[in-house]
Amino acid sequence: MTLRKTRFAPSPTGLIHIGNVRTALLSKLYGERFLLRIEDTDQERSREEFVEALMEDLRWLGLAWDEGPHSARAQPDYHQSQRGAIYDEFYLRLAEEGLAYPCFCSATELEVARKVQLAAGQPPRYSGKCGRLSKDEIAARREQGLEPTLRFRVAKDAIVEFDDLVRGPQHFASNDIGDFIIRRADGSAAFFFCNAIDDSLMGVTHVLRGDDHLSNTPRQIMILRALGLAVPHYGHTALILGDDGSPLSKRNGSRSIRELREEGYMPLAVSNMLARLGHHYDSEELLDIQALSSGFRVEHLGKSPARFDPVHLNHWQELAVRAADDEALWNWLLNDTRQRVPELRQSAFLDIVRSNCRFPLEAHQWATALFSDALERGAEVHDIATVAGEAFFQAAYDAAAAHPDNYEAFLEQLKQQSGAKGKGLFQPLRSALTGRLDGPELPKIYAIMEPHRLRMRLAEFARGAQ
Structure with missing residues (x-):
């Protein structure tokens, strides 16, 4: 039985953000075997340091890959920039079989045609005029020094169908797509060409990705079928929205994984939040990657956009801190x-x-607050000290001196000597020891503070209350 093999295929043009990592996480949770591939065909923007950073971020999150690069340096099997010869073989096959042809149309021509089609209420698609050029016409254009793109010849009046793992049955009319570019004029591969070829050659069986790639899928299916290559199962997840309901960006909450790490977020907090972003789990407990994987169901992925909520992330952060050894x-x-x-x-x-x-x-x-001699005191704390009075803190000092290691005995003596109780007892005591009105339980504070520092704080407040 073939294992379900998924992949994450980022472009190393910057630090990976929440949206990228969610795709990686869902693919890791869904797959029985997980592949990492570096899609670095954009040589102007791709950087080795970004490859290193994204691998470091994935390891930090616990998203280990079963197949893929083990260093940032280009490796032929898993860096697209090293796989050009493979793509060239498939370009040649398509051209020889009449399934691809050179296109000499300029960017200006294409833009004018696009505007005309839109003005007429038609979907913009290529007219196919270069597909009707003769061999002599093609040769003449090449002699003029024109460098063509390579277009895939789309069959007319066909329907491309597939069952989306998330969205169910999908249908695309080939006439609405038109012949599309699979190789740029500079010889580099178009994204959806090399992406599809690599998925098939690397044995990827299931692809989870954002629904912004949905329109690429019929093109990729046509390419793979034309070449007789295996077609993966595709699933397109809803995109993430920011806290204001618009697409997630730095303006409304998006951050890189590096930024989250630097802010002190724990990997389990990030993974638990992302795994539940647009996906339902029966358990509301903090789960490790293995448990998240066991509970993941592709059918539990929602079709509507999920909204990133910092409060949600902080909830999981609190649980992760509590669970840490x-x-x-x-x-x-x-x-x-x-x-x-x-x-x-x-x-x-x-x-x-x-x-x-x-x-x-x-x-x-x-x-x-607990281990420094200096203590910051706000106005509210000062007022509480004044109300409690010198006698209260002097009594607290005496009780602490008598019972440095026994909070219950200290508190009982303080109650008897000061007559304070309830809020009038605990609030000034907390203020004197920590300079704050919230925080850990008083017995824990009393036990952790070094006795000399604790008495020094009480003495300072006694003088300050005079």
Whole structure:
């Protein structure tokens, strides 16, 4: 039985963004074997550093590929820029069989024809006039130094049909497509030609991609059938919209995976959010890649555009931080944060991070509040200290000195000496120890702070309340 083989085929012209990675993730989850191919035929914009970056991002997300390049340097099997000889063989076959022909029409001619067709209410398509040139006419144009494109000759009055994995039965009239370019005048392969050829030659059985490629699919099917090559099953997923309902862009929330990493997002947060973007899972728990794959169903992919919601991403980020083990969480912290945390208090600090932080910067703020001598105090905290009064903080200092390692005994003595209770007890105490009115439970704060620093904070507030 043939394994279901999927692929991700990015163009290395920049850092990969949420939309690109969603395609990679869905393909990884759906496939039993996952292929990575680098489509770097755009030599002006493709960069080796972008290849390295996208592979690093995929590895960070846990999207390991079963087949594909293992370095950023071009490898003939998996970099399209190295496969020109293969495409040339198929161009020759098509031309010899009369299924492709040279086209000498200039860009200006094509644009004028397009505008005329649109003005007449017709779908813009090539007239096919160069397909009627004789051998002598073709030779004459070549002698003039004209470099032609190569067009695929589309059969007239035909219907191209396929069953889309996401959208169901699809039908395209060949007369609405017209003869299309498969090789540019500079000799480079058109995207949908080399893309289709490589999918078939590499044994890709199922292709998941955005619905902006839907119009390419009948062209690719015609090419593969004309060459007698296997045609994959195609599925076209709805595109992602931004938080304002328009196509996702940097303006409305799109970010590169590199940017998400730098902001402190965890890979499981990103993968869980993207896997559920336009796809239904029965489980609402944080799932690893294997579990996401087990629960993935192509029939659960929606046909309507999915909207990227930063709140949704932050929800999964919170779950990912809570689920991280100590080693992963420690490495996730900023270097400056790790330097602030005393070795004996690392485990207790990580426990506080899991319960109170979503990003490394938040963890750094707590490390500063808990392990630094200086403490930032806002106006609200100052007012609370004033209301509580010097006697309250002096009593807290005495209780802390008497019970440095026992929060319950400390709290009981403070209650008896100060007479404070409820909000009047806990709010000034939290303010004095952390400079904040929210955060970890007080027993955890009391246990993690070094006794001398804790007493110093209480003494400072006693003086400040005078």
